[in-house]
Amino acid sequence: MDEHLYTKAIAFSEIILQQNRVEQLRDLSKQLLKKISSLKKGVCVIHGIRGSGKTTLLTELYQKEKHTLFVTAEHLLKYGIDLLDFLHYALAKGHSTYIIDEIHALPTWEKDIKLFYDETKSKIIVSGSSALALKVKGSELARRASFYELKPLSFREYILFKTGKRLPQITLKELLDIQRRQELEQHIRPYIPYFDTYTQFDALPAALFEKNPDVYLNILERIARFDLTSIQNIDAHYLTAVFQAMKIISTSPPGEVSYTGLSSALRTNIKFVREMIYSLSQTGILHLVSPSGRGTSSVRKEEKILMPLSFRSALCTSYGVAPPKGSIREDFFVQHVPGSTYLKTGVQRRTPDFVVQDHIFEVGGPSKGSKQIQGMKNAYLVKEVLTTGEKEIPLYLFGLLY
Template identity: 55%
Template sequence: MEERTFAYILKISERIARASKVKKLRPLSKEIAENVLKREGVIIIPGVRGSGKTTLLSELYSKEKNAIFINAEVLAKQGVSLLDYLHYSYAKGFRVFLIDEIHILPEWEKDVKIFYDETKSKIVISGSSAIALRVKGSELSRRATFYELKPLSFREYLYFRVGRNFPKRRLEYLLDLKKRRKLEKMVVPYLDYFLPYLQFDALPAAFFERKEDVYINIVERTLRYDLAYIRPIDNFYIDVSYKILKFISLSPPSKVSYSRISSQFGVSINFVRDLLYSLEQTGIIYRVAPYGKGKVRKEEKVLMPLSFRSALCLHYNENPDKGGLREDFFVQHVGKCFYFKTGIERRTPDFVVDDCVFEIGGPSKGFEQIKKYKKAFLVKEAILLEKEKEVPIYLFGFLY
């Protein structure tokens, strides 16, 4: 590699890192940074576009010794191999390698594996999808540690809006009436912020930039560029992706199915399944697996990262489905969960987390759908709830 090319990539990458540095790091980023600084080996940080990955890597860049910041997009535009650039950097004395937006590079996992096996250097990677990075990161097997950077939690949002650093709580704390009472009393004065958070402010890029088109720009970049790094695409594939994403955002989650999408857009169910898998890999949708026997034959529930549903509905001059917003919020905060597949004439609860069953609903939601389950809870859109089995939905915003 020519020294001039190396220096140019280094200069542009450093400029990006400096521009992304902030004075006040979001709590989740701070927590991840503290953990990463203590670790060695390969560390992978996935997150949807706009969640603050570059800012996090910029923070690490300012703290790590002998570190180099590498923007993969700059590398790709210069036509330089990742492995060649890593070797050249290592020869110059760099020992910590921070690689941003790595999903842009084809077969990056092979280059990282080779380089790590050769040098045992510390390598920190960011990219736009937890699913895609985990699939490719499997090539690294036991070498990699994952830290996912989700959109802002409600707890983090209040940290920036009102300057209070509320405690992070575990799920079992929220399910204990006496314990959660303390948190409720602290949070109730700030509940006017909950709706703006749900509808627009959950993504750091949107909250800090205050531009209405942030989400639309992310969707466009995701569909036109990120999809191409996952699979071959053409104009038809992009066009159908836009239409299906619009359908998902405007529909209640219970109305989104492979067969309905297939018939509405004139494509096969296999095409729909493949496209949704690809969209999930970009991080622009979530797919929640079904719970129970025969789940292999059942479809996943399709949800969205928080605020994307509202932003797309606003773009199309429609009101977002309240149930969809609640489920987006719940799934984003609890993380790993399953959903109950609802039969045609059989109503069931919404989600299973560990051994607990949850039904998500509005203020008037009743116990009918969960009464036969021992560890079952109503998650309701309410300020204060007196019953042990009823939990205000906003409290789940304090899980991270």
């Protein structure tokens, strides 16, 4: 290992650390920081979409851990440094904890990490896109690794940053209790005016703190041109299809995006569309919500395609069109409620209902009626308005789930 190259990679990585130091860490990052800091050894995989604060979390871990090395994989790639050689060299210098940012930039990183961990039983912390976790889970590294997802800001976290008010973090069970729900409505009432700004502009930490209106477009560009290459080979035709598909998805009302429709619009086959959409979901730029049900009937149904909050609005603004509010509401719900599936009654009949832990949720605007949930057990109407009905839940309250 060349000492000059080693020093150069560390020096440039130190600049990244300086740029990502913050005065206040988001709540989700604090929770992950506590969990990861408690571990003595193992491989910690931090994954999530670009701009969600992964490097900021790594910066905090670097300050908290002892005998720690921090490096960005992009700098190793730039200088042609072999990862395994680099780690062995750092070990000889007395480091015992290794933090590697954006590790998916290195094509065979998981093999090197496995070899190094098996040799040293060190603590290794890596970060990357959502595809990173899937790659690790499918490799020999899986049983050595623990996984931590860093999602965009929750509405609760956003309120804290904007106002200094810390609202309670709740469970879905609490939300289904009408008395508790009425208490929570009083807590959140003063902060409802922040809802539109949060969902349309500031859901990603990078956008909130950088104050750059183009941050979402820049992230999409980097995902398309760099992150996707860690999943598969792409060419100019593929990139064109990605940007066309994102335009269709971001501007479409709820339930109007299908693989067949995308295939027709892009003038390509459904197999290509399915693989492309799945790859985009691996980067975190799309959310695929599986159909509810079991067996072959659910397998034949398509996923509902949604987006992380604020990306839809940013893209629609760049296209000069108003973002579909119904789709933004569904983006909000799915981002805050893990494990959501959706109901689909047939090829020509789509419903926006979501199923979570045997409970059905119909998401809509202030005037949304209860027709679609009539006669359904454990069904609730989720409306973008404060309401006190026994079977009605304000959409805003789901923003307190993390």
